[in-house]
Structures are given as C-alpha cells and as structure tokens.
Amino acid sequence: MLTIYHVTTTRGMRVIWLCEELGLDYHVEKIDFSKEFRATPEWRALNPVGKVPVMKDGDMVMFESGAMVQYILAKYGAGRLAPAVNDPQFAQHLQWMWFGEATLSRPLGEIVNHRREFPGEQEIPAMIEEMKDRIEACLQALADHTQDRSYLLGEAFTAADIMVGYALMLVEMLAPERMPAELAPYWERLQSRAAYQTAKAV
Ligand SMILES: N[C@@H](CCC(=O)N[C@@H](CS)C(=O)NCC(=O)O)C(=O)O
Structure with missing residues (x-):
C-alpha cells in the first residue's frame, strides 16, 4: 500500500x-x-x-x-499511461513529464515562495512579472503543441498530462491572465477527468 x-x-x-x-x-x-x-x-x-x-x-x-x-x-503501471522504452514516443513522454516540473512549475513555485517570504508591500512586482513571462512562454509552447491533439502524446492520456496538468492548476491560481485561449480546450479536458477532481479535493 x-x-x-x-x-x-x-x-x-x-x-x-x-x-x-x-x-x-x-x-x-x-x-x-x-x-x-x-x-x-x-x-x-x-x-x-x-x-x-x-x-x-x-x-x-x-x-x-x-x-x-x-x-x-x-x-x-502494467504498461498503462506511459509508452514503453522501445515505443517511438518514449522520449517525448519523458520530455513533457519533466517539462511539467522542471520548466513550467519552477517559475510558478518561485512566485509562491516569494509571496510567502515577502508578503504584502515587500513583494517585488518586477520579479513576479518576470516569472509570469517565463510561465507564459511555457503556456504558449503547450498551446501550440495541443492544437492538433487531445493530449500531449496524441489521443491517449498519459502521465505527462498529469505532470503538466498539476502545473496548469497552479497557473489558474497564480497567473490566469497568462493562460492563452488556445490552451483552454486541453486544460478543460484535463479538468473534466474524475481522477483530477478527486485528487484536487484530497
Ligand atoms: N520538485 C519537488 C518540488 C516540491 C515542492 O516545491 N513542494 C512545495 C509544495 S507543492 C513545497 O513544499 N513548498 C514549500 C517550500 O518550498 O518551502 C517535487 O516535485 O516534489
């Protein structure tokens, strides 16, 4: 267990x-x-x-x-929610998994940490905006990538969508104005999953 x-x-x-x-x-x-x-x-x-x-x-x-x-x-996993090592999409899956934490969640986390350590008037707006610019670049990459597919690897939902989906929830909390409209269908697809809703409520 x-x-x-x-x-x-x-x-x-x-x-x-x-x-x-x-x-x-x-x-x-x-x-x-x-x-x-x-x-x-x-x-x-x-x-x-x-x-x-x-x-x-x-x-x-x-x-x-x-x-x-x-x-x-x-x-x-028994082969579910991720391509096997010899699958042509194996590398793409790892890439989007780590993009979700190392590249997209990083500036989001910096905003959370900065606001916790430097609340109210101590906040440095230029720092927040810089982090939001980094977030926006990631969101645009996701928007471009998901224009012609339902999930990051195509029509099948994978764990990469979980890694990125968590970060998108943070975007909605911290920088919703930076979410490109073209990314909305993908984000709505993730939020409509019962497993996402359960996990968010725990
Ligand atoms: N890369 C780590 C990041 C962990 C992390 O930053 N967790 C946040 C909550 S989501 C935290 O504990 N923040 C408190 C802090 O950094 O002081 C992971 O993915 O587990």
Whole structure:
C-alpha cells in the first residue's frame, strides 16, 4: 500500500491523480504545511529539504513528485499511461513529464515562495512579472503543441498530462491572465477527468 504525505493542492496531487487513474490502493496522510513542522527533524528525516510530498511504499521512502510518478508507472503501471522504452514516443513522454516540473512549475513555485517570504508591500512586482513571462512562454509552447491533439502524446492520456496538468492548476491560481485561449480546450479536458477532481479535493 502506498502512503502519500500530502497537503491539499500541492504536488502530492500528481501522485494521487495517478493512483486514481490506475485504480491503485493508496493512503493519504495529511501533514502540517507550516514552516515550523517542515523544519522538524521528524519531517526532515523523510524530506531533507523540508518540502512536500513524501511517498512510502513499505520500507521505501522517497521525495520528488515526478520520481514518484515514474516509480509507480514502472512498478504498478502494467504498461498503462506511459509508452514503453522501445515505443517511438518514449522520449517525448519523458520530455513533457519533466517539462511539467522542471520548466513550467519552477517559475510558478518561485512566485509562491516569494509571496510567502515577502508578503504584502515587500513583494517585488518586477520579479513576479518576470516569472509570469517565463510561465507564459511555457503556456504558449503547450498551446501550440495541443492544437492538433487531445493530449500531449496524441489521443491517449498519459502521465505527462498529469505532470503538466498539476502545473496548469497552479497557473489558474497564480497567473490566469497568462493562460492563452488556445490552451483552454486541453486544460478543460484535463479538468473534466474524475481522477483530477478527486485528487484536487484530497
Ligand atoms: N520538485 C519537488 C518540488 C516540491 C515542492 O516545491 N513542494 C512545495 C509544495 S507543492 C513545497 O513544499 N513548498 C514549500 C517550500 O518550498 O518551502 C517535487 O516535485 O516534489
């Protein structure tokens, strides 16, 4: 049984969304997201940089949401939601998986962290705008790519859509004005999935 240490609408959502899509059993432990709790030795023993999520599978403990998604696909996916290594789309799948975290979620996370550490009048608007420009470049790339396909790899929904879909939820929370209209059909397709809605509510 997988245990996911989670806070609502944080990156553990990707893992929950994937488990829901695959019909896997999992258990969610909600944790205290305060800086104080995340600094405790107890939490640092699970996540050495004090972030969420953390996932356990028996004695195995891991942090990094994208790695959790890859672990679950490899161990419990039974070939579902990702192309096999010898499939021509294997590389594209990895690319969009990591684009979702390393390129699109990064400036989104910087906005969240900046606002937490420098609230109200301490906020530096130019910094926020710069991050939003980076986000917009990613969104335009996604809009262009999804014009002639239902999902990132074509007509089949894959885990790459989960990695990117989580980031699009953050865009809606943090920079909705930067979402290109042409990206809306793809984003609506993701939001209409029951597994997405369940994961968002946990
Ligand atoms: N690359 C990591 C990023 C983890 C991360 O930034 N988590 C956020 C919540 S979604 C967090 O714990 N932020 C608190 C902080 O950075 O202080 C992953 O994908 O798991």
